[in-house]
Amino acid sequence: MPLLRVRLRLPDRPGSLGTVARTLGAAGADIVQVVVLERSAGRAVDDITVSWPQSASLDVLWDALASVRGLEVDGVWQTNEAPGVFADVEVVGQMAANPPNGVIALVEAVPKIFGGDWAAMLGRDGLVVHASWQAPDPLTLPVVPASGARAFTGEDGVRYAFIPVGRSGQALLLARVAAPPFHQTEIERLIQLATAAEAVLGVGTAV
Known part of the structure; x- marks a missing residue:
């Protein structure tokens, strides 16, 4: 079911x-x-x-x-999944086991964990480093208001979570269509996951 x-x-x-x-x-x-x-x-x-x-x-x-x-x-x-903590731990373990593919593991996991439709890692230049397989093709990125981790709604009504990844200059973007906005509790949990990703992969590497 x-x-x-x-x-x-x-x-x-x-x-x-x-x-x-x-x-x-x-x-x-x-x-x-x-x-x-x-x-x-x-x-x-x-x-x-x-x-x-x-x-x-x-x-x-x-x-x-x-x-x-x-x-x-x-x-x-x-x-696709109940939002339990074990999924977060599992994806951190996947990143640690295979750092070269750490960004891919993170980006592919977060839509499933947080009930999103797609996700992407954005580089320092704002361009897509990697997008999950569910992402639209071509992918049109929203205008992200201001800086810092935040939830916002795009002009097309899509709900977004924008999470900077430490000091790397990169950011995780998570999208949810036909759903409520991301709650602050979800944003805080995404920040924790991004912080863990930075700690595992290191600043200046893939993330």
Whole structure:
């Protein structure tokens, strides 16, 4: 069954997540993982990864979630993997085992780990060093606002995460289509992964 990621805003009180879990189960979804992205002002933002029957309409899922009082759905999009920490460790291990192909390993892994559609490593000159196999061809790069790690939305509505890789002058660009913006928690996790990549591969090498 395909995996879907569901981003929800719900009341941060006992029983709220249980209600969502029962609702998802009744609709036919099997919960794989729950990640809390944020808790503030009595509300929580959660990413819930579920397996969803191939033949079932997403309208069933949306209608079920709409029936939960106080729940807001930020988005539902397809993903390839639950956003656990072990995938991050695995890709760092792949980079360490084969440094010459470290950038390729990183760029090919992050769309799967973060529920993105494609990724690219940009060089000091802003040109593409390597793009993941899912990237559009030809690849039109967005205008990146200002500097530093950030989430932003392109003029075409695509959601982007832009992560400088240490002092190398290069940057990781991750794109997500038809999905909510990257959350600050995801940006921080991408920064950690980029920092690990720089430590493993070294400044002035492939990254």
